[in-house]
Amino acid sequence: MTVIRQILYASNTDRDVADSILADILAESRKNNAGSNITGVLLYIDGGFMQVLEGENLAVADTYARICRDRRHWNTTLLLDRQAARAFGEWSMGFNRPSGVGEESGMFALTRNAIDGKLKPEAPLEIMTLLRTFYRINAGGPH
Numbered sequence: 001m002t003v004i005r006q007i008l009y010a011s012n013t014d015r016d017v018a019d020s021i022l023a024d025i026l027a028e029s030r031k032n033n034a035g036s037n038i039t040g041v042l043l044y045i046d047g048g049f050m051q052v053l054e055g056e057n058l059a060v061a062d063t064y065a066r067i068c069r070d071r072r073h074w075n076t077t078l079l080l081d082r083q084a085a086r087a088f089g090e091w092s093m094g095f096n097r098p099s100g101v102g103e104e105s106g107m108f109a110l111t112r113n114a115i116d117g118k119l120k121p122e123a124p125l126e127i128m129t130l131l132r133t134f135y136r137i138n139a140g141g142p143h
Helices: 019-036 057-069 112-118 125-138
Strands: 003-012 039-045 048-055 074-085 094-096
Touching: 003 057, 019 039, 019 048, 019 057, 048 057, 057 074
Parallel strands: 039 094
Antiparallel strands: 003 048, 003 074, 039 048
């Protein structure tokens, strides 16, 4: 099991951010992350982002610093910063918005099967709990 840096942060953006802006953020994130061997997931709901980034220490630090400078984000708060096993495997950036944008934009549906089936088995319990809770509260899933 390879240990990498894993961070979790939350930030705010416009409450009614346009789908085209979310698509731009996602495309830019996937491009940058693939080039830096960063994986993770980005969640958006009602003007708030929550994101997990994981990869080599310097690459994660540079990516987080770039996000903190991005005018589309504010009140960026680091919630978790640790060494851990990679939880998101091959995802250059999974994305979910519980309503609105669909898979045709390259965004996945956050379902119990997606959470259980796409995360690596050794994913940290906190990350699994976060995604399951986000799904249950915002996507109307079962407990």
